[in-house]
Amino acid sequence: MHYAISFQTEQHDFLLCTPRRKSLKHKLLCVKQGLVIVKLGKQEYAIEPNQLFWLPFDTLTSLTYTPNTQVEVVELSSRVTTPLPKQAGFVKANELVSALLNRLTSIETLTEQQKELLAVLRHELIDLKPNLHESKLTKDLSQWRFDKPSPIANELQLVLRVREAVKMMQSGKKRPIVVNTLFEGNETLFSGLEKAIIGH
Structure with missing residues (x-):
């Protein structure tokens, strides 16, 4: 069953490298612990704990999850008509987005309450302003x-x-x-x- 928007928490105990391919959905990654390395073109970006990263539909990318990494993932169908950001990059969550993500972690999946929270979150994602900047760790990784x-x-x-x-x-x-x-x-x-x- 495909939903317009979904939320899940993923735990990666071991190293996981995804193949380089175009993303089939819009994706918001929120790293809770560990490290995720996103490859865009030839550049890799380090997503560290409490950072959020936006990957729009059709982005050519591969992801590396280092051992003991926990991420929260919001995925949106490529068919949603909401005008979502078309550029990949780090995003800052406003207070509402942070509160929604916190609340979603504590709810059993696909309850009516979760659907309502996701509907609000979907609306908030329109205002994200993704930005690709190189942290010290990103620069160290590239070298x-x-x-x-x-x-x-x-x-x-x-x-x-x-x-x-x-x-x-x-x-x-x-x-x-x-x-x-x-x-x-x-x-x-x-x-x-x-x-x-x-x-x-």
Whole structure:
């Protein structure tokens, strides 16, 4: 069943990278804990806790959810006639949007009350003014290379390294070559990180 607007909380215990494709719906992401990395074109943007990011319908994007990330997601059908923002970017929630999101987290899905709150939220989204700005973490991410020093926290660097390994293997590189390149040939280390970060 497709609804014009929906709300859900997602918990990602392990690293999740979505394939690069056009978004089928309008999406508002609100990161509660952890980190989400949004790729738009060649640039990646870090969405940190308590930040909101708007992705309009038909945006070419891929998302990386780092381990232990919790997000609230509002999705709107591409068919809604509401004049929603056409640009992706960070948005500031006004007091009403913040209150609606807080309230929605505490309600069982698809009650009449939730539908009414979502109707108000949908109307409020018209006034969002998405803006793409580069935070310090976004800049650090864009400069990160597995073979160069970086100010990024070690834990996140390990996640980025494992993500790089997954990408390399998906593009056809053999596992031993990937382990040699990224983990100094230490297969035990890589296997342990796979379990901890990817979950297998």
